[in-house]
Amino acid sequence: MASQYAAELCMLMVEDNFGELFGRIFSTLHRYERLTLPRLLGYTRLSENRLRAALVAMIQHHLVYFYTAIEEGGVTYYSANMQAAYYLVRSGKILELVEDRLGKYAATVMSTIMYLGHAQVSDLDTLPDLRPEAPNTNGAHNEEVDLPGEDIETNGTNGEYVLEQSALHPTLKALAGHGYIVRVREAHFQSNADNILNIERQIRLGDSAQSMKGKRLEEYVLEKTENMLRERLDGDLTRGHLVNGVPRGVNRNRASGGSADADNNRELFDYEDVGDGEEEDEWADDEVPMDARQSSITVRVNYEKLDVALRNRRFLELAERDAPSETAQIYDYLLRRIEYQTSRCRDTSEIPREGEEGEQYSVAIPLSALAQDIDHYLDLVGSLAPINTSTNRLGKRSLDDAINDDDDNDENGTNGNRTFEIDQHLCLLAQPPLNLTSKRLNGGIIHWTIEFRHLARKLRHLELERIVEARYGDVALRVLRVLQAKGKLDEKRLQEISLLPFKDLRQVLASMQTGGFVDLQEVPRDAQRQPSRTIYLWYYDPDRIRDSMLQDTYKSMSRCLHRLNFERGRLKDFLEKTERSDVKGNEELYLSEGELEKLREWRAKEALLLGEVSRLDDMVAVMRDY
Amino acid sequence: MASAGSGGSVTELASRLYDACLANFPIDHLFYQQDLLGLDIIPKNDLPLLLQCTQSLVDQKLLRLLQGKNDRLAWKLIAREDAEKLQNLSPDESLVYNVIHSTGRSGIWVRQIQSRTNLHKSILDRCLKSLEGKSYIKSVHNVKFPSRKMYMLAGLAPSEDVTGGAWFTDGVLDENFIGVVSGFIEFSVSKKSWYEVPAADRARAKRLKTADGSAAAATVKKDGSAKYLPYPAGYTGYPTIAMLTAAVNQSGITPVRLGEESVTQLLEMLCYDNKLVALNNGEVYKSVMNPEQVKARQARKPNEDRAADDDRLVLNGMTEVPCGHCPVFNLCVPGGAVSPENCEYFETWIHEKGPLSF
Numbered sequence: 001m002a003s004q005y006a007a008e009l010c011m012l013m014v015e016d017n018f019g020e021l022f023g024r025i026f027s028t029l030h031r032y033e034r035l036t037l038p039r040l041l042g043y044t045r046l047s048e049n050r051l052r053a054a055l056v057a058m059i060q061h062h063l064v065y066f067y068t069a070i071e072e073g074g075v076t077y078y079s080a081n082m083q084a085a086y087y088l089v090r091s092g093k094i095l096e097l098v099e100d101r102l103g104k105y106a107a108t109v110m111s112t113i114m115y116l117g118h119a120q121v122s123d124l125d126t127l128p129d130l131r132p133e134a135p136n137t138n139g140a141h142n143e144e145v146d147l148p149g150e151d152i153e154t155n156g157t158n159g160e161y162v163l164e165q166s167a168l169h170p171t172l173k174a175l176a177g178h179g180y181i182v183r184v185r186e187a188h189f190q191s192n193a194d195n196i197l198n199i200e201r202q203i204r205l206g207d208s209a210q211s212m213k214g215k216r217l218e219e220y221v222l223e224k225t226e227n228m229l230r231e232r233l234d235g236d237l238t239r240g241h242l243v244n245g246v247p248r249g250v251n252r253n254r255a256s257g258g259s260a261d262a263d264n265n266r267e268l269f270d271y272e273d274v275g276d277g278e279e280e281d282e283w284a285d286d287e288v289p290m291d292a293r294q295s296s297i298t299v300r301v302n303y304e305k306l307d308v309a310l311r312n313r314r315f316l317e318l319a320e321r322d323a324p325s326e327t328a329q330i331y332d333y334l335l336r337r338i339e340y341q342t343s344r345c346r347d348t349s350e351i352p353r354e355g356e357e358g359e360q361y362s363v364a365i366p367l368s369a370l371a372q373d374i375d376h377y378l379d380l381v382g383s384l385a386p387i388n389t390s391t392n393r394l395g396k397r398s399l400d401d402a403i404n405d406d407d408d409n410d411e412n413g414t415n416g417n418r419t420f421e422i423d424q425h426l427c428l429l430a431q432p433p434l435n436l437t438s439k440r441l442n443g444g445i446i447h448w449t450i451e452f453r454h455l456a457r458k459l460r461h462l463e464l465e466r467i468v469e470a471r472y473g474d475v476a477l478r479v480l481r482v483l484q485a486k487g488k489l490d491e492k493r494l495q496e497i498s499l500l501p502f503k504d505l506r507q508v509l510a511s512m513q514t515g516g517f518v519d520l521q522e523v524p525r526d527a528q529r530q531p532s533r534t535i536y537l538w539y540y541d542p543d544r545i546r547d548s549m550l551q552d553t554y555k556s557m558s559r560c561l562h563r564l565n566f567e568r569g570r571l572k573d574f575l576e577k578t579e580r581s582d583v584k585g586n587e588e589l590y591l592s593e594g595e596l597e598k599l600r601e602w603r604a605k606e607a608l609l610l611g612e613v614s615r616l617d618d619m620v621a622v623m624r625d626y
Numbered sequence: 627m628a629s630a631g632s633g634g635s636v637t638e639l640a641s642r643l644y645d646a647c648l649a650n651f652p653i654d655h656l657f658y659q660q661d662l663l664g665l666d667i668i669p670k671n672d673l674p675l676l677l678q679c680t681q682s683l684v685d686q687k688l689l690r691l692l693q694g695k696n697d698r699l700a701w702k703l704i705a706r707e708d709a710e711k712l713q714n715l716s717p718d719e720s721l722v723y724n725v726i727h728s729t730g731r732s733g734i735w736v737r738q739i740q741s742r743t744n745l746h747k748s749i750l751d752r753c754l755k756s757l758e759g760k761s762y763i764k765s766v767h768n769v770k771f772p773s774r775k776m777y778m779l780a781g782l783a784p785s786e787d788v789t790g791g792a793w794f795t796d797g798v799l800d801e802n803f804i805g806v807v808s809g810f811i812e813f814s815v816s817k818k819s820w821y822e823v824p825a826a827d828r829a830r831a832k833r834l835k836t837a838d839g840s841a842a843a844a845t846v847k848k849d850g851s852a853k854y855l856p857y858p859a860g861y862t863g864y865p866t867i868a869m870l871t872a873a874v875n876q877s878g879i880t881p882v883r884l885g886e887e888s889v890t891q892l893l894e895m896l897c898y899d900n901k902l903v904a905l906n907n908g909e910v911y912k913s914v915m916n917p918e919q920v921k922a923r924q925a926r927k928p929n930e931d932r933a934a935d936d937d938r939l940v941l942n943g944m945t946e947v948p949c950g951h952c953p954v955f956n957l958c959v960p961g962g963a964v965s966p967e968n969c970e971y972f973e974t975w976i977h978e979k980g981p982l983s984f
Binding site: 324382383427432463466467477478485496498552553562563566605616618 | 858
């Protein structure tokens, strides 16, 4: 992460979002790593007041870690938090995701939290931005969380107090339930290394560690550190918001939103045996204590969880490309279910090397739970071919349909059948080459899971393959896939498998070698290492390529931002005019036709460059975060 | 006198032995001593006599002397017409001929002939020339060692190792042929791996969907052309290698019969091209695109593919941004000779893309 281009990019992001002062402090901290306040003062040449104020704000935004070393007499060290700076790039995407899932108002709340870095719930209450006009409240809310009936009822009973804040608190709850926001813990302000060292020190001083020695002590410390670290960083707010592994409110909506017979269906499927009325009570009971506790909580954006959601979206895109849209929709339901119970993309901090990666399965979702979620009007039958058409095509098919038609009319009768259909759709996704799902049998009940590592790897390879295809053509892509599947190969074997003429093959290999995508290994047959007595093997190392592509991507992103700044500089005077407080918002009134045109052009340019940065960020996410 | 008498009888015996061998065994049978004695032609299993007979046959080029298992002597028959050919050869030539014969369909490198026969290069060249002139041997082209001069008997077809399989013509990979066959295979796999919704059904499906008002777009979009659906998992109708081989051979697009290995090779290549997917460990194959898409892509000329590139992978950030193609990307530094500020690729890119975003 801390490479030259990544640092450059983060610097630009900080500067772009928070201005030059932050940028300066950030880049100084990055350049000199950990600094105490006096030294930071010396390097940045800022006045102490300004620096202190800026540092406080940067800490608020999690851009700077601080650590007060008690053992050194209370010296406080500051260091830059590259990760947080990088996530500024992703903010737009995150807001879009939140809007897509939970509605516009939730996105506003999210952006406010992002804008503040972290915020106390009671402070959010007082913000004017988050207080929508009274008549809008119910409407907006219903749209977001899609609560029918019950929600309005609740509002009614709780009276005026709720009316004012009705939108904010349920929205926060929804955000918390989805895990998109977490509670801020003290450990969040310190870098990972500091946290670990600190905890280790504590453990070593503790009673139980005193009695141990040598290897056992190390093991004990290691294990204990992990636990304590998790405990200290844990700001999970989803507890108490999840019912049967689904955030409160989501489950019921799906079930009751679909059809009139929903209640019947639910009773059939509710394996946890939570009756309707009971659930209702729970929901109402929660209202008061949650609020009281919540207003003192400080929340921040949970980027780890959002990465999971964004990654799932990429998986869904894969499914959409290959499978019928109905299948993709079913996959979406499965992914949602899994997302609620997945807190981070992977357990290790670095992406493991290719081939050394173990598989990491997602939580298994029982098929019956899925069947309950899925929209009852989704046409499951028409989107898959009947399995036994090869014998008698036409006759069989129409017969099948006739039967299914009857079933559709009779909702209750179709449950078993629909479960089977859903299973069929998921089976289709489980097929190679993508293996988007995988099936588990748990005590005779069918469960569906996702092989996260496998799919993340697929995504990574796909990104690299796209680059190769764009640069060197489809022939190169074939060669690359062969090398990837077979390992190291000499030219003759490579030709036999890829069925390419020698001339083309050599050309492609040579150009890819220049680009650093493939490389040649020499295996001498004797000690003299003569070229004629040497075997040459071509190989492709995805890890290395991924690393170098990641750096290139950072660089491209930073170049785009540079260019944007440059373009902005060119239009500086004009842009300043458009941003004047009287002109802003009334552009039509104050600007001439030519100027309006110019403004449009500029906005298009800005959108293009920023859009590109965000597209590049998609790649970074695939290569670094997923 | 005795020797003359026995000499006469030896030739006679030998020719009787030869005829008996020819009558009782296939031509490429490997004869051991027991086999010959078992024919009951040599009286009293007289071993020296047998030896004389076989020697005379070998001299007449009617038998070829070989070393069988456990260093035992063994013989093989040579057809009479071949024998006549061989008898006309000079000793050197027949030496060379035997060496070439011994390597069968895989052919032999000139250098190896030299080392085995210990002939001088000029003599060897002369022998090869005269043998080639009589069209007893032919020179072949080996794909693995294109620079080596190899020979084999004129009547034999070079083995797959030498030719590189069905995909090589004269030692060079036949691209057009591969293209035609792979196109055919892809299309035929595609036809079997997608279910074409019958026209009547399609109308019905559409009606249903519009009735409930959801997701009607999917069907409406593809209206007019055939609609294809994937088969569910566990579908057994995907074509196997044997089926595809038969189909290719029946289609008449190949001048030669293709073996299953050749087709497998091609299928694997198509898998690496992401056109096919192997299921059940490569037993059966399924196509990625449906027949309509395959047809559309094959109809497109290779030169104009930039315009409609739906079979290419979807673009990503790095392929769109000018930096992804920039030849001087490594030199680019803000404020440097190559910098984002003075970048001409950015300039043209922004101008190209800018208006489109409206």
